[in-house]
Amino acid sequence: MNWTAVWSIYRFEMARFVRTLLQSLISPVISTSLYFVVFGAAIGSRIDEVEGVSYGAFIVPGLIMLTVMTQAISNASFGIYFPKFIGTIYELLSAPISFLEVILGYVGAAATKSLFIGLMILLTASFFVELEVQNWPAMLAFLVLTCTSFALFGFIIGIWASNFEQLQLVPLLVVTPLVFLGGSFYSISMLPEAWQTVALFNPVVYLVSGFRWSFFGMADVPVAVSLLAIAGFTLLCTLAVWWIFRTGWRIRS
Amino acid sequence: MPAMVEITNAEKTYKGGFQALKGVNLEIREGEILALLGPNGAGKTTLISTICGITMPTGGTIRVGGHDVVTEFRKARALIGLVPQELTLEPFETVWSAVRFSRGLFGAAPDEAYLDDLLKRLSLFDKKHSQLQELSGGMKRRVLIAKALSHDPKVLFLDEPTAGVDVELRRDMWEIVSALKETGVTIILTTHYIEEAEAMADRIGVISDGQLLLVEETASLMARLGKKEMRISLAEPLTEVPASVSDYELTLEEDGALLIYTYDTRAERTGIARLVAALAEAGVVISDVETRQSSLEDIFVGLVRKNDKEDAA
The missing domain is CATH 3.40.50.300 (P-loop containing nucleotide triphosphate hydrolases)
Incomplete structure (x- = not known):
């Protein structure tokens, strides 16, 4: 294991984040504020409470999840796609490192960035609504796991993509709908019964539910199931990455 | 080493x-x-x-x-x-x-x-x-x-x-x-x-x-790459290379109408002037002179051909 190399990749990627810190942070903070204005104030004023929690506070975990997932995917996919695109990938391939170091460096950096953005949103939200986190360790654990697994997922997309359109395709066509339909802004119990069943096939439901549980102690699905779901997703992504690592798929001919 | x-x-x-x-x-x-x-x-x-x-x-x-x-x-x-x-x-x-x-x-x-x-x-x-x-x-x-x-x-x-x-x-x-x-x-x-x-x-x-x-x-x-050819077109075809110039690396082609001299461009003296003088002395009339250098491509082609022949053998 070449930890110097992992650290080099990690630091290199984080330097990009720091260099563009303002835009990296401002856009999620602004969009979160917009969500609060629209969903929290405008629509939320017509919805009293969801299971005993004010609507404004209820959407906070979902909002954080929404941003964290998209940020983790876009950071990790761009991080590995860019060297492929401009050709600097040659250096990663000729270095005395295996894919494990490459993944730890890129996925680690992307997960750190999205974790940081997630916490920033939590901070922003606390200015808009009264917020109380019942279970901090569980909240952080869910957040870290989500950042990591979606960064892994993003890494896979970055390896797979052969142009910029494809890079945007999966986040736009798959992730955004899943997150919106995953109970970010509502409780699954508010859906008609048939749709509740459909929703249970949406993996994001389990993530948002578990994450919300760590805030308010209430959930759409049991917390253990949420944990299993996120563990399963992480495992799936890890297996895919392991396969890429074994075959050199789309990286090394 | x-x-x-x-x-x-x-x-x-x-x-x-x-x-x-x-x-x-x-x-x-x-x-x-x-x-x-x-x-x-x-x-x-x-x-x-x-x-x-x-x-x-x-x-x-x-x-x-x-x-x-x-x-x-x-x-x-x-x-x-x-x-x-x-x-x-x-x-x-x-x-x-x-x-x-x-x-x-x-x-x-x-x-x-x-x-x-x-x-x-x-x-x-x-x-x-x-x-x-x-x-x-x-x-x-x-x-x-x-x-x-x-x-x-x-x-x-x-x-x-x-x-x-x-x-x-x-x-x-x-x-x-x-x-x-x-x-x-x-x-x-x-x-x-x-x-x-x-x-x-x-x-x-x-x-x-x-x-x-x-x-x-x-x-x-x-x-090897520095070899150059001088192609001397003759007014009258020769049946053989004149004895007075037999020391030079000469070949006759095209039924004796073309005399080819191969020389090394890196040599201190290419011998061109002396060869021409010697030919004139021997009564050979030159109608045209042309020089050619084997290019890298020629060398490649030559090497590949040689390689193919060895494969076939």
């Missing part, structure tokens, strides 16, 4: 079935400069890529510093620096962050003094904090060399170091390479310019169609 790079029967067949390397055998000695000379598409870049880990060989073995590039890739690659053909650099990074990143990527501990010295040697020190996108093409090439040397490798691969570089920068590059040789690093470069191979290399390997046709000391290969 021990072999720094040992290539035994290296083969590379791409997924589409294209065979880019057809069993290459080559030993590269420690501290030498070897030029891989060949036309575009000959397999030069594939050979380098296979040694450096960009692609995987589909047959044979490659060792660098005694380490197999597949099974002991960490040890082998730690000894290698690679300068790619294209100017591929992260546009927004600085020279400093780029070389520091490369050093770390190859697992070497930070060493600011070494990197500073390296940048000075490559005349990059005053650009240390410049963004890479602001640099000229020649400077970018130097940054790529600095990145390749950032972990103090034993072997340096330069893939077409002067492709798309103007004459002045080309001379510059030749000087950089010979200065690097002084530091003891083994250098392998690819080129399709024969002058370049001649100017820089100790030995030249000629590669064509995925095969290494020959590896020879630069001086002896150049002697």
Whole structure:
């Protein structure tokens, strides 16, 4: 294991984040504020409470999840796609490192960035609504796991993509709908019964539910199931990455 | 001298079935400069890529510093620096962050003094904090060399170091390479310019169609390439070469209407003037004279033909 190399990749990627810190942070903070204005104030004023929690506070975990997932995917996919695109990938391939170091460096950096953005949103939200986190360790654990697994997922997309359109395709066509339909802004119990069943096939439901549980102690699905779901997703992504690592798929001919 | 790079029967067949390397055998000695000379598409870049880990060989073995590039890739690659053909650099990074990143990527501990010295040697020190996108093409090439040397490798691969570089920068590059040789690093470069191979290399390997046709000391290969032909058209056909000029390397062709004199352009005296005088003395009337040099392409064609014949035999 070449930890110097992992650290080099990690630091290199984080330097990009720091260099563009303002835009990296401002856009999620602004969009979160917009969500609060629209969903929290405008629509939320017509919805009293969801299971005993004010609507404004209820959407906070979902909002954080929404941003964290998209940020983790876009950071990790761009991080590995860019060297492929401009050709600097040659250096990663000729270095005395295996894919494990490459993944730890890129996925680690992307997960750190999205974790940081997630916490920033939590901070922003606390200015808009009264917020109380019942279970901090569980909240952080869910957040870290989500950042990591979606960064892994993003890494896979970055390896797979052969142009910029494809890079945007999966986040736009798959992730955004899943997150919106995953109970970010509502409780699954508010859906008609048939749709509740459909929703249970949406993996994001389990993530948002578990994450919300760590805030308010209430959930759409049991917390253990949420944990299993996120563990399963992480495992799936890890297996895919392991396969890429074994075959050199789309990286090394 | 021990072999720094040992290539035994290296083969590379791409997924589409294209065979880019057809069993290459080559030993590269420690501290030498070897030029891989060949036309575009000959397999030069594939050979380098296979040694450096960009692609995987589909047959044979490659060792660098005694380490197999597949099974002991960490040890082998730690000894290698690679300068790619294209100017591929992260546009927004600085020279400093780029070389520091490369050093770390190859697992070497930070060493600011070494990197500073390296940048000075490559005349990059005053650009240390410049963004890479602001640099000229020649400077970018130097940054790529600095990145390749950032972990103090034993072997340096330069893939077409002067492709798309103007004459002045080309001379510059030749000087950089010979200065690097002084530091003891083994250098392998690819080129399709024969002058370049001649100017820089100790030995030249000629590669064509995925095969290494020959590896020879630069001086002896150049002697072969330096042959030139003078084709003397005769007013009256001859039946045989006149005895007075039989010392010259002469052949008669086209039913005696054409006299061909082969000579070495590097020789102190080519003997042309004396030959013409001797022919005039012998009463031979010359109607026209033409000279021809065998080009690199001719040499390739000749070598490939020879190779095919040997295969058939």
